Amino acid sequence: MTTPAHIAMFSIAAHGHVNPSLEVIRELVARGHRVTYAIPPLFEEKVAGTGAEPKPWNSTLPGPDDDPEAWGSTLLDNVEPFLNDAVQALPQLIEAYEDDTPDLVLHDITSYPARVLAHRWGVPAVSLSPNLVAWDGYEKEVAEPMWEEPKKTERGQAYYARFRAWLEENGITMHPDDFAGRPARSIVLIPKALQPHADRVDESVYSFVGACQGDRSAEGGWRRPAGAEKVVLVSLGSSFTKQPAFYRECVKAFGELPGWHLVLQVGRHVGPAELGDVPENVEVRSWVPQLAILKQADLFVTHAGAGGSQEGLATATPMIAVPQAVDQFGNADMLQGLGVARHVPADEAKAEVLRAAALALVDDPEVARRLKGVQAEMAEEGGTRRAADLIEAELPARR
Secondary structure (H helix, E strand, C coil), X not given: CCCCCEEEEECCXXXXXXXXXXXXXXXXXXXXXXXXXXXXXXXXXXXXXXXXXXXXXXXXXXXXXXXXXXXXXXXXXXXXXXXXXXXXXXXXXXXXXCCCCCCEEEEECCCHHHHHHHHHHCCCEXXXXXXXXXXXXXXXXXXXHHHCCHHHCHHHHHHHHHHHHHHHHXXXXXXXXXXXXXXXXXXXXXXXXXXXXXHHCCCCCEEECCCCXXXXXXXXXXXXXXXXXXXXXXXXXXXXXXXXXXXXXXXXXXXXXXXXXXXEECCCCCCHHHHCCCCCCEEEECCCCHHHHXXXXXXXXXXXXXXXXXXXXXXXXXXXXXXXXXXXXXXXXXXXXXXXXXXXXXXXXXXXXXXXXXXXXXXXXXXXXXXXXXXXXXXXXXXXXXXXXXXXXXXXXXX
């Protein structure tokens, strides 16, 4: 029996980063550990629902309710906010944990202050990765080509100089790239099926536990309408939802298919008026209980975020992947490579393309067979219980 410990979790106010951790946190609390969770106030209630004790801090990052365009469009636009946020968050977190040093730090991959704090406190740190991780050769094949131009610019050089200086101030001599992308220990909250070059991932560092989904009944239920022969869910997640033209193409693609029912999640930034005439077999919502619908759906049109991708796999639902940003392009390729999805680039996602892909996927017995195979593999990865076991194994021995 593991002695109860104080475990501190750190994340940002983003559904795709908080949600994957919640069941693991709930399980650690159920095992008798005291778990604190440092999180901006927007997610306090969600975190408290796991039994963890929220430690609120104020973030400067765009939140899930902000316009997605707030993130900018270039690589530096995307990464600078995380460093800015980390620098201003660290003093808040030092104060929040004054006289309350944890035995172990858990952190989302975006939480730079967590690794700094673990170093300052001299306690182990374990990354909880909600998406793909680096493989042997990742830097040469992906990171270096991606950063080649930005690193030549004055802005890029200033970013790295500031990052290095911040780390050195806190006694860390690692290169910023290694600090951000190469944890000493990581629990990976995606199935290995979604990991590129899985055979080249160092499994002494990275442990794949697959989906940790838990009971989502609190999110509400959903009932398949009588007479719906096929149900298709369209969702671009929580961040990249300002896509009225794409939603209109989806209405056109599925709203005219006899026997089909379309559930269309449009987020907070698109109003029904922007969709034009919506047929009766189209249900428009700003938010949906995604897992509840996927358990009954015949097709999932997704942005291929890590959370949505694995929910599609866990429920054995064929997918059309229309990636919008970051890791979603790679996930879309992985899903297509598994033979369970079609990758349709956003600029090609017109009604006739979506409809043709849908009709090819939903009744294909080979697609169904492959989905069942991946679903079975995922079930063996251990999920929440194995994640908690692995975290407990990292706790320092205490007298």
